[in-house]
Amino acid sequence: MARLRDVAARAGVSVSVxxxxxxxxxxxxxxxxxxxRVLRAIDGTNYTHxxxxxxxxxRRSGAIALLIPDVTNxxxxxxxxxxxxxxxxxxxxxxxxxxxWLDAENNVVAKLSHQGRVDGFIIQLRDEERSTxxxxxxxxxxxxxxxxxHQHKGLSSVAMDDFEAARLATSFLVDLGHRSxxxxxxxxxxxxxxxxxxxxRRALADAGIAMRRDWMTQFGYTPGAGRVALQHLxxxxxLPTCLVVANVNAAVGVLSAAHDAGLDVPEQLSxxxxxxxxxxxxxxxxxxxxxxxxxELGAAAARTLMGVIEGGGKHHVLVRDPPPVIMPRxxxxxxxxxxRARR
Amino acid sequence: MARLRDVAARAGVSVSVxxxxxxxxxxxxxxxxxxxRVLRAIDGTNYTHxxxxxxxxxRRSGAIALLIPDVTNxxxxxxxxxxxxxxxxxxxxxxxxxxxWLDAENNVVAKLSHQGRVDGFIIQLRDEERSTxxxxxxxxxxxxxxxxxHQHKGLSSVAMDDFEAARLATSFLVDLGHRSxxxxxxxxxxxxxxxxxxxxRRALADAGIAMRRDWMTQFGYTPGAGRVALQHLxxxxxLPTCLVVANVNAAVGVLSAAHDAGLDVPEQLSxxxxxxxxxxxxxxxxxxxxxxxxxELGAAAARTLMGVIEGGGKHHVLVRDPPPVIMPRxxxxxxxxxxRARR
DNA sequence: CTGAAAGCGCTTACAG
DNA sequence: CTGAAAGCGCTTACAG
Numbered sequence: 189m190a191r192l193r194d195v196a197a198r199a200g201v202s203v204s205v206x207x208x209x210x211x212x213x214x215x216x217x218x219x220x221x222x223x224x225r226v227l228r229a230i231d232g233t234n235y236t237h238x239x240x241x242x243x244x245x246x247r248r249s250g251a252i253a254l255l256i257p258d259v260t261n262x263x264x265x266x267x268x269x270x271x272x273x274x275x276x277x278x279x280x281x282x283x284x285x286x287x288x289w290l291d292a293e294n295n296v297v298a299k300l301s302h303q304g305r306v307d308g309f310i311i312q313l314r315d316e317e318r319s320t321x322x323x324x325x326x327x328x329x330x331x332x333x334x335x336x337x338h339q340h341k342g343l344s345s346v347a348m349d350d351f352e353a354a355r356l357a358t359s360f361l362v363d364l365g366h367r368s369x370x371x372x373x374x375x376x377x378x379x380x381x382x383x384x385x386x387x388x389r390r391a392l393a394d395a396g397i398a399m400r401r402d403w404m405t406q407f408g409y410t411p412g413a414g415r416v417a418l419q420h421l422x423x424x425x426x427l428p429t430c431l432v433v434a435n436v437n438a439a440v441g442v443l444s445a446a447h448d449a450g451l452d453v454p455e456q457l458s459x460x461x462x463x464x465x466x467x468x469x470x471x472x473x474x475x476x477x478x479x480x481x482x483x484e485l486g487a488a489a490a491r492t493l494m495g496v497i498e499g500g501g502k503h504h505v506l507v508r509d510p511p512p513v514i515m516p517r518x519x520x521x522x523x524x525x526x527x528r529a530r531r
Numbered sequence: 532m533a534r535l536r537d538v539a540a541r542a543g544v545s546v547s548v549x550x551x552x553x554x555x556x557x558x559x560x561x562x563x564x565x566x567x568r569v570l571r572a573i574d575g576t577n578y579t580h581x582x583x584x585x586x587x588x589x590r591r592s593g594a595i596a597l598l599i600p601d602v603t604n605x606x607x608x609x610x611x612x613x614x615x616x617x618x619x620x621x622x623x624x625x626x627x628x629x630x631x632w633l634d635a636e637n638n639v640v641a642k643l644s645h646q647g648r649v650d651g652f653i654i655q656l657r658d659e660e661r662s663t664x665x666x667x668x669x670x671x672x673x674x675x676x677x678x679x680x681h682q683h684k685g686l687s688s689v690a691m692d693d694f695e696a697a698r699l700a701t702s703f704l705v706d707l708g709h710r711s712x713x714x715x716x717x718x719x720x721x722x723x724x725x726x727x728x729x730x731x732r733r734a735l736a737d738a739g740i741a742m743r744r745d746w747m748t749q750f751g752y753t754p755g756a757g758r759v760a761l762q763h764l765x766x767x768x769x770l771p772t773c774l775v776v777a778n779v780n781a782a783v784g785v786l787s788a789a790h791d792a793g794l795d796v797p798e799q800l801s802x803x804x805x806x807x808x809x810x811x812x813x814x815x816x817x818x819x820x821x822x823x824x825x826x827e828l829g830a831a832a833a834r835t836l837m838g839v840i841e842g843g844g845k846h847h848v849l850v851r852d853p854p855p856v857i858m859p860r861x862x863x864x865x866x867x868x869x870x871r872a873r874r
Numbered sequence: 875c876t877g878a879a880a881g882c883g884c885t886t887a888c889a890g
Numbered sequence: 891c892t893g894a895a896a897g898c899g900c901t902t903a904c905a906g
Contacts, residue, residue, distance in 0.1 A: 189647070191898095191899060192899065192900065202876065202878075203899090203900085203901095205877080207901060207902085208901085216876095217876090218875065222876085237646065237899085238587070238646065238898085238899050239592070239646040239647050239648045240584075240592065240898080240899080240900090241898070241899035242899080242901080243582075243900095244583035244587050244883065244899085245881085245901050245902090246900085246901075249582070259608045259612065260609075265603040266603075269602065272627070272628075282627060283594075283625065283627070284626070286615075296619070302532060303579050303580065304532070304583055411813045440813045441813060443813075444813050444815055447815040465603075466754065467783075467810065470783045471787070472787055472790040472815055474787075534882095534883060535884065535885095544892075544893085545893045545894075547885080547892075550884070551886085554885080556885095558886095559891090559892095560891050561892080562892095565892085580884075581882085584898090585883080585884055586884095587882090587884075587899065587900085588883080588884050588885050588886090588897080589884085589885075590898075
């Protein structure tokens with residue numbers, strides 16, 4: 189590989205000049221003729237900077253780590269793309285890791301940070317975890333942003349408008365004529381689950397519908413949790429005519445539990461799920477969802493982290509462009525009663 | 532951060548000694564007493580090596596890139612884990628990228644390689660792509676292994692036993708009593724699709740069953756492809772009593788197309804899909820699958836790449852431990868005719 | 875307008 | 891048994 193020195197020799201100048209031309213040093217005064225010579229020499233050698241040397245000199249690794257609980261989860265793929273593309277524009281490389289790296293026994297995150305392998309972290313916490321645990325395990329000065337968290341105490345955070353997503357899903361069902369509406373919610377220790385529950389309550393309140401605690405569950409965002417949640421509702425007594433499901437993965441579980449119970453969706457139970465992933469198009473029936481700005485969440489996380497790395501200080505970002513929007517498919521309809529009434 | 536120099540000062544020795552102790556240099560002769568002093572000093576400062584400095588000196592970045600077509604695809608998450616964990620044991624970090632980086636216009640891969648940011652690449656090609664395209668776009672000397680490819684011409688490759696997986700799925704259906712069996716296959720330009728088709732043919736031949744070309748499709752591994760494939764079969768004439776579906780994602784599409792057509796699975800159509808991902812448990816009905824050693828595939832890819840990086844030369848690896856195994860769920864049963872016959 | 879030099883933090887061949 | 895020194899390839903304050 190060509191080094192600065194090779195280019196310099198070729199152009200008949202010193203390495204300093206080449207470096208400054210390459211980095212477009214604003215303080216550089218140089219004759220156009222010289223600059224042209226340097227540029228020509230650069231092309232001639234197809235020079236690329238050696239990254240390790242530059243990192244050593246600048247004390248910047250040019251890499252950030254994205255930590256997610258489970259690489260398996262399609263929910264995280266769109267934000268990952270947002271992170272990756274935004275980072276790439278700033279010539280940052282993204283290292284994919286698991287939230288488990290933030291572990292007291294074997295703290296990979298601390299290691300990466302100390303080694304200077306990574307300039308900062310974007311962290312998606314596990315739903316089961318205390319949100320402040322991260323503060324104990326992250327090196328104090330490591331730039332970091334928590335993703336999918338509203339107003340994290342201690343670190344920068346970025347989140348989407350979960351309140352509005354749930355409010356929208358709920359009022360969509362209200363507008364369809366539903367009056368008995370349940371919520372299959374996430375774990376209450378997550379800020380997204382809390383925001384979605386608030387959105388749900390608000391929509392009910394706006395419509396003058398009484399909330400029924402026994403139609404609200406909090407088992408989490410996984411298919412297994414969704415399955416358990418519906419079984420719970422089934423065993424508890426009468427069912428609502430429809431459900432807002434706080435996560436599309438949980439909705440997959442709800443659907444399969446409904447199927448097992450011989451419940452027809454949407455005929456006997458309408459479902460609107462939050463998050464629009466590929467799976468929603470391929471369930472039976474295809475799921476009506478609320479599409480969220482996942483890509484933009486990741487992009488915002490990357491930008492926020494870059495700000496922190498530059499010394500910008502803590503920020504909390506709420507991504508609401510584009511806003512949540514209903515993707516109507518076939519898991520919803522008007523409630524049986526209202527359809528009869530209309531005939 | 533503590534540097535070598537700090538530790539050395541603390542221990543009252545030179546930096547060379549500390550470095551050698553740290554790296555367990557076999558050529559180092561040292562008094563036990565001195566070694567102990569150095570070790571104590573290391574603990575005292577909680578020293579970690581500076582990665583950039585080491586990379587510069589050793590001409591090794593300590594990172595590998597894993598390029599996959601679509602981070603969205605659960606199929607790739609298990610191998611990713613295998614790569615990541617195996618790499619971590621060798622103190623390598625994994626950088627997640629997209630196969631699109633291998634692009635003539637904007638060749639990110641070439642850039643990373645030239646910059647020395649990455650020591651090698653594990654590449655999952657896109658199904659649509661010519662398998663040799665990678666040879667044109669990869670810097671000639673860049674260590675690389677192609678994942679999910681049998682005997683790649685030009686690069687090292689690792690694959691699972693796709694032949695056996697399809698053979699197993701097919702003979703499982705044969706043993707159930709099926710005699711009319713179709714194959715929903717992948718794109719024929721991929722080596723996995725070809726191997727699976729061979730396994731399918733072999734099982735039929737072994738059972739003395741004639742293969743019917745009109746019951747075999749080659750649309751690919753996606754849900755959309757599976758959907759199209761079933762529609763194709765439906766419009767073409769009589770259906771077989773069962774299908775081997777070469778990919779679980781395609782099977783999701785087959786299932787939803789069957790549902791739309793009012794075809795009962797498994798009553799009218801049995802399905803066995805290759806690959807066991809979380810989705811298989813949550814479809815209606817849950818899918819009978821062949822579980823494949825995906826984690827081990829990734830692990831093998833990482834080990835193979837590490838070998839290439841050490842200068843080991845080209846290798847082709849077939850991962851067959853653990854072997855493919857049937858995960859029986861509810862998408863299969865004996866064919867209607869044979870059940871009647873048995874009564 | 876351009877160059878010489880220091881220094882980022884390591885590793886390692888060599889000297890003693 | 892241990893140390894001094896070169897050098898990996900950059901950037902940048904400083905000198906001229």
